[in-house]
Amino acid sequence: MALLEVDDIRAGYGDGPDILQGLSMAIEQGKTYCIIGPNGAGKSTLLKAICGLLHPREGNVTFKGEVLNKLRTDEILRRGISFVPQDRSLFPDMTVKENLRMGGYILRDSKELEASIKEVLVMFPILEERSSQQAKTLSGGQQQMLAIGRALVLRPEVIMLDEPSLGLAPKIAQFIFDTIAQLKDAGMTIILVEQNARKGLECAEWGCVLDLGINRFEGPSNTILSDPRIQELYLGSQKQDRQEETV
Amino acid sequence: MSETLVSNEVKPMRTTESLKKPSRRQKVFLAVLLLLLFTYPLMQFVVGGLNYWLHMLLYTFMYIAMASSWNIIGGYAGYTSLGHNVFFAVGGYFTGVLLVYFDVSPFITAPLAGLVSMAFGLLVGLISLRTRGPAFIISTIALVMLVKITFDNWDYIGGTNGMTMPPILSISLDLVKFPFYYYMLLIAIGAVYMSYRVRHSKFGLGLRAISQDEIKAEVAGIPTNYYKILAFGISGLFVGMAGGIWGYYLTYLKPNIFLLIILAAQLVLMTVLGGKGTVAGPVVGAILFIAINEFFVANLGFTELNIVATGLILALVLIFFPLGIVGTLRERGKLPPFLDWD
Amino acid sequence: MSQFVQVLLFGLTLGGVYALMASGLTLVFGVMRIVNIAHAAFMIIAAYIAFFAFTIYNIDPILSIFITMPVMFFVGIAVYWLFFARIEGTARAGELTVLLTFALALMVEGLLGYFFSNIYRSANPPYATQALHFGPYILSAGQFYATLLSIGLIVLLWAFLKYSRIGYAIRATMQNISAAQVVGVNVERMSMIAFGIGMALAGASGSMMSFLFTFYPGKHWEWIAILLALIVLGGMGSLVGALAGAFILAISSALVSYYYGPTWSPITFFLALFIILLVRPQGLFGKKMEA
Numbered sequence: 036m037a038l039l040e041v042d043d044i045r046a047g048y049g050d051g052p053d054i055l056q057g058l059s060m061a062i063e064q065g066k067t068y069c070i071i072g073p074n075g076a077g078k079s080t081l082l083k084a085i086c087g088l089l090h091p092r093e094g095n096v097t098f099k100g101e102v103l104n105k106l107r108t109d110e111i112l113r114r115g116i117s118f119v120p121q122d123r124s125l126f127p128d129m130t131v132k133e134n135l136r137m138g139g140y141i142l143r144d145s146k147e148l149e150a151s152i153k154e155v156l157v158m159f160p161i162l163e164e165r166s167s168q169q170a171k172t173l174s175g176g177q178q179q180m181l182a183i184g185r186a187l188v189l190r191p192e193v194i195m196l197d198e199p200s201l202g203l204a205p206k207i208a209q210f211i212f213d214t215i216a217q218l219k220d221a222g223m224t225i226i227l228v229e230q231n232a233r234k235g236l237e238c239a240e241w242g243c244v245l246d247l248g249i250n251r252f253e254g255p256s257n258t259i260l261s262d263p264r265i266q267e268l269y270l271g272s273q274k275q276d277r278q279e280e281t282v
Numbered sequence: 283m284s285e286t287l288v289s290n291e292v293k294p295m296r297t298t299e300s301l302k303k304p305s306r307r308q309k310v311f312l313a314v315l316l317l318l319l320f321t322y323p324l325m326q327f328v329v330g331g332l333n334y335w336l337h338m339l340l341y342t343f344m345y346i347a348m349a350s351s352w353n354i355i356g357g358y359a360g361y362t363s364l365g366h367n368v369f370f371a372v373g374g375y376f377t378g379v380l381l382v383y384f385d386v387s388p389f390i391t392a393p394l395a396g397l398v399s400m401a402f403g404l405l406v407g408l409i410s411l412r413t414r415g416p417a418f419i420i421s422t423i424a425l426v427m428l429v430k431i432t433f434d435n436w437d438y439i440g441g442t443n444g445m446t447m448p449p450i451l452s453i454s455l456d457l458v459k460f461p462f463y464y465y466m467l468l469i470a471i472g473a474v475y476m477s478y479r480v481r482h483s484k485f486g487l488g489l490r491a492i493s494q495d496e497i498k499a500e501v502a503g504i505p506t507n508y509y510k511i512l513a514f515g516i517s518g519l520f521v522g523m524a525g526g527i528w529g530y531y532l533t534y535l536k537p538n539i540f541l542l543i544i545l546a547a548q549l550v551l552m553t554v555l556g557g558k559g560t561v562a563g564p565v566v567g568a569i570l571f572i573a574i575n576e577f578f579v580a581n582l583g584f585t586e587l588n589i590v591a592t593g594l595i596l597a598l599v600l601i602f603f604p605l606g607i608v609g610t611l612r613e614r615g616k617l618p619p620f621l622d623w624d
Numbered sequence: 625m626s627q628f629v630q631v632l633l634f635g636l637t638l639g640g641v642y643a644l645m646a647s648g649l650t651l652v653f654g655v656m657r658i659v660n661i662a663h664a665a666f667m668i669i670a671a672y673i674a675f676f677a678f679t680i681y682n683i684d685p686i687l688s689i690f691i692t693m694p695v696m697f698f699v700g701i702a703v704y705w706l707f708f709a710r711i712e713g714t715a716r717a718g719e720l721t722v723l724l725t726f727a728l729a730l731m732v733e734g735l736l737g738y739f740f741s742n743i744y745r746s747a748n749p750p751y752a753t754q755a756l757h758f759g760p761y762i763l764s765a766g767q768f769y770a771t772l773l774s775i776g777l778i779v780l781l782w783a784f785l786k787y788s789r790i791g792y793a794i795r796a797t798m799q800n801i802s803a804a805q806v807v808g809v810n811v812e813r814m815s816m817i818a819f820g821i822g823m824a825l826a827g828a829s830g831s832m833m834s835f836l837f838t839f840y841p842g843k844h845w846e847w848i849a850i851l852l853a854l855i856v857l858g859g860m861g862s863l864v865g866a867l868a869g870a871f872i873l874a875i876s877s878a879l880v881s882y883y884y885g886p887t888w889s890p891i892t893f894f895l896a897l898f899i900i901l902l903v904r905p906q907g908l909f910g911k912k913m914e915a
Contacts, residue, residue, distance in 0.1 A: 086806075088802075088805055088806070107808075107810065108805055108806065108808050109808030109809075109810065112807070112808045113808075118806055120802065120803075120806055122802075124800055124802055124803035124806050125800065125803060126795070126796050126799045126800055126803055126804075127799055127800065128795075128799055129795070129796070129799065133792075136792070137792060137796055137803075137804075137807050138807055140789075140792070140793065140796075140807045140808055140809060141807075141808045185807070360719065362719060362722065362723065364726065409898055409901050409902050410898075410901065412901055412902070412905045413856075413901055413905050415719065416653075416658075416659040416722055416860065417856055417860060417901075417905070419659065419722055420659065420852040420853070420856050420897075421856070421897065421898070421901060423848070423849050423852060424849055424852070424853050424893070424894040424897045424898070425894075426849075427845075427846070427849045427890065427894050428891060428894040428895065428898075431887070431888075431890055431891050431894075432891070434887070435887055435888070543845045544730070547726060547730055550723060550726070554723065586733070586734045586735070586736075586737030586738040586742075586841070587734060587738055588734070589730050589731075589733055589734030589737065590730070590731050590734030590735055590738065591734070592727075592730055592734075593726075593727045593728065593729070593730030593731035593732075593733075593734060594727070594731055596723065596724075596726070596727035596730070597707065597724055597727035597728065597731070600720055600723055600724050600727065601707070601710060601724070604720055
């Protein structure tokens with residue numbers, strides 16, 4: 036059985052329509068998955084439905100055999116799934132250290148928390164440098180590092196990242212992808228949603244293409260990368276890609 | 283399977299209400315209603331002793347006018363004003379001063395009072411409407427307090443004691459309410475008609491866009507600032523006119539009766555109860571509120587329990603029927619045509 | 625010059641009390657994004673409690689905070705649970721809830737009037753009429769003690785928010801509610817607790833009010849208008865702003881009262897509000913409002 040299973044789920048916001056329209060996916064331990072697809076396909080919605088920010092209206096999300104549907108976010112965090120949202124979601128007036136501390140909010144053991152925070156600061160030396168600075172004073176890339184670091188404080192088994200390279204210059208984005216590779220080497224299960232489909236698929240083993248709320252294609256990421264149909268529909272031609280990278 | 287993509291960032295605007303033209307049945311209904319209202323006072327000569335009812339009706343017309351006007355800024359544009367009785371006071375004092383010091387009848391000066399209130403609204407709107415949401419609501423409360431304190435200390439208009447108006451002595455007791463009845467009826471018709479025209483105009487559509495998402499409306503090219511200020515201004519027009527007549531009707535003006543926040547509360551309640559943002563809502567809400575109020579006064583007297591009742595009803599409506607009567611009926615598909623003017 | 629300093633001191637000793645009143649309001653706004661129009665009405669409930677505690681049981685109004693604060697805290701939890709828990713999270717939350725607090729204020733006013741009538745009340749413990757001498761300057765003893773206590777409570781609030789686990793969670797919810805959810809903060813519970821704390825602060829304010837001012841059920845409109853003007857001036861959602869607004873307005877209204885007469889001093893608040901809206905709509909310490 037897979038570590039995390041998403042079984043034919045339907046989900047949406049408020050009383051709005053279903054964004055996810057019967058989506059299924061299986062996540063195996065230790066692998067890295069990249070989810071791509073057009074805007075509005077439901078990529079962020081999927082991640083939110085897994086980590087408890089949204090509750091599925093139909094279908095099940097199962098982690099290690101346990102159904103997560105009705106659990107609160109803190110309960111899901113406790114079970115080992117962390118989420119790095121698209122807008123980073125930091126606490127602007129809190130310092131880097133305080134943000135990391137908030138990452139470990141559900142932990143009661145302060146010693147464990149301090150140890151985790153130290154590990155994160157070792158992983159991101161630039162955050163160590165700025166540990167007493169307010170989060171709002173950090174640059175885009177530093178904020179993204181902080182957001183990832185905050186998710187790591189709980190030493191999760193599964194980490195989900197929603198468009199981590201969004202708005203970052205290519206060099207900094209590359210650093211983020213390198214960090215993801217580091218996490219992969221450490222044995223973490225990673226679910227990545229990326230607009231920069233090429234880069235995202237490159238660091239993953241398995242790719243899923245979401246469209247109109249369902250899982251349309253999935254397969255080994257290099258298959259998806261080289262499939263001409265998907266290239267045309269979702270990855271953009273070679274020329275377009277070059278233009279995107281200079282932004 | 284639909285091909286349209288629903289982005290999970292944008293909430294679709296409610297376009298389920300179509301702006302249809304009134305049907306023939308509706309027009310007949312309206313004609314009959316107006317005929318009845320115009321001829322009702324003539325019953326005074328047939329049956330007599332109808333002064334209480336004339337009073338209740340003109341009182342209702344006044345509130346219909348005020349609620350419909352409030353609806354333009356509070357319902358259509360989504361900017362809750364808790365200080366709308368300022369317009370009422372400005373209008374009332376304007377005609378009052380012209381009557382007491384210059385002997386000009388409010389029946390002549392009331393439209394002017396309306397325009398003055400409107401100008402006042404435009405001016406205040408220039409400042410207040412720089413804020414959004416809760417800050418705007420606060421600025422309207424501050425406005426009432428500001429005007430109240432100013433009027434309380436302004437000797438020319440009588441300060442806290444206010445001014446007394448000379449009553450109309452030349453008409454018999456039987457007929458004395460007639461001019462007020464017809465004037466208020468006309469004001470009510472004017473206000474509701476204005477509300478209807480705004481709703482069915484590009485301006486009204488722009489206001490609704492503002493109420494749903496102001497930033498997106500601005501991005502879409504709607505001149506939001508201009509529209510908001512205009513809405514605020516015209517929402518004061520008929521309120522000011524009504525105030526101009528009401529002071530004359532009461533035969534006195536006092537800051538304490540015009541500028542109490544409880545009056546603003548009642549306006550809000552009426553409109554929310556009837557259905558914010560609809561044409562028929564404020565009318566229904568005003569009628570219902572006055573009926574309920576009369577019921578409570580008859581049974582509880584003028585005690586503080588009336589205030590509790592107002593608050594309680596408002597709370598219950600907000601929690602369980604936030605769309606009001608007209609809105610809730612429409613959502614359930616059960617709106618009768620004589621209430622469907624949107 | 626010394627008259628000016630005297631008036632300044634008078635304003636300062638009121639500023640602390642205003643700040644206490646405004647801090648509860650700001651806390652609730654910061655966490656729940658609701659402007660609680662009923663805040664002053666709840667303050668008056670507490671004022672009645674303190675008043676009756678004093679006149680019937682001889683309990684000192686300042687000490688009555690040990691009664692009013694816990695009582696109002698639980699009243700706050702109950703009110704949240706009854707009225708706001710249902711509405712939180714629905715799309716129209718913002719505007720509807722302001723009107724709801726408006727309705728709440730009406731209910732409180734009506735009930736207070738019904739049970740306690742509209743007589744003007746004021747507790748008069750001995751220090752309410754005593755004066756303290758600081759060199760050539762005179763201070764009202766009551767105001768002075770009230771302000772000291774108010775500042776003490778504000779410092780306690782600040783320490784609570786900065787150092788306790790719940791304080792962190794509350795600050796997190798104030799700064800970025802979705803981020804707070806992501807890290808597992810139960811934002812509904814934090815809202816409830818924040819509302820309770822806000823009401824507790826209203827309770828303490830009410831105790832002060834009972835002997836500093838005359839009060840009656842309908843007086844809350846004047847107070848809420850002042851407090852609202854104050855937090856808009858300081859910047860909604862900012863506790864520092866609330867403090868700044870409180871002291872600025874207390875001092876300016878004291879000055880206006882001295883130079884132009886007491887009837888004009890309430891106008892200072894409302895005029896200041898409009899001026900600020902003209903010049904800097906987000907207030908002194910506020911952030912630009914999103915729609």
